[in-house]
Amino acid sequence: MKKNLKKIYRIIVKKNFDIIYGKLILASEVFFKNNVLVKKVFFSNNKGRSYNVYIVDNCRVYSDNSENVAVIKNKYLLPKISIQLGKNQLIEASNNNILKTGTRKLIQKKVKGNVLCLIQGISAINNYGHWILDILPKLCVAEKYKDLNDFDAIYLPNIKKKFQIDSLSYFGINPNKFIDGSAIRHIYAEKLTIPQHPYWKINKGQLDTVANIDPDIINLLKQKFMNIQNVTKAKRIFIDRSDSNFFHNQIINYKDVSKILKDNHFKKIKLTELTFIEQISYFKNAEIIVGAHGAGLVNIIFCKPKTKVIEFSNSNYVTDIFKNICKVNSCDYHKMYSTVKAPTTGIAPDIQVSISDLIKLIA
DSSP, rough: OOHHHHHHHHHHHHHHHHHHHOEEEEHHHHHHHHHEEEEEEEEEOOOOOEEEEEEEEEEEEEOOOOSSEEEEEEEETTTTSSSSSSSSBOOGGGGOTHHHHSOOOOOOOOEEEEEEEOOTTHHHHHHHHHHIIIIIHHHHHHHSSOOOSSSSEEEEOOOOOHHHHHHHHHHTGGGHHHHHHTTOOEEEEEEEEEEEEOOBBBBBBBHHTTTOOOOOHHHHHHHHHTTTTOOOOSSEEEEEETTTSSSOOBTTTTTHHHHHHHHOOOEEEEEEGGHHHHHHHHHOOOOOOEEEEEEEGGGGGGOTHHHHEEEEEEETTTOOHHHHHHTTTEEEEEEEEOSOOOOSSSSSSBOOOOOHHHHHHOO
């Protein structure tokens, strides 16, 4: 009964949307070129590496609070700057689900002036790793284009998490300009500015593309946050993920690993219990870091050269993201794969750590 009522409700909402705004159509290449201004920004002297910044007048942005974002001019959904994810990869704009559903939030917030748009779907709402590797890099691209306070508003995926507010404070933006995209999913902007995502590519998995994130962006993020006040002097840290709600990337022989690391003077930390500043401080000052694959390891961006990083991983996670970040930072990176095959059920920890190999690496 509930499912039928929801289906009827969605049909009614879509019909109302189509009556008010017209049925959504995917814009042609000609329409896109005639209505979207494209500017290029460069991060280094390498003229072969540039990023696009897209500017559109009088348009709407709608997110389905999942993995689809539609940028709409008149009744046309604009490719290249609309976002649609499927199976953890960017897919063609013709597959944007909002073309089928319409914008279910009929009421829209009208914003005067120039709006910097950084929303990209639910992946960046609560996830620390996506925030650091997706949203902040786009903010860096925008900052290269123009002073961030010249924008009249900044449309973000979420600003409810303390790490989000803390990290944004280092960009010197007036917080009154922030619009929380998790609360306001439909806006109309007089002018919209959208920086290109720095590594997503059509039909390429996110884990594959993020592994090739631009070294200039990594260095820029590192510089942005390196002047924080030190709150710890711990040289050896163990990133404990046991508080995660998920079984993947969890250590099967956790007690044995924890004891060995404790006996070798490692400090165990749970990143969810730390502020943004505390997290950076731990990674900035560490000489050796041990932990399972997870969003928190993105903090190795802030490590100093020669820091040893040991990543535990199951056989399903073959991405080189942390290896490549370590390469940029001249860190000493080691990946330890599980000695047993990861379970397919997803209801049990999936990483068996070789204690003898671990002892050799931390000696």
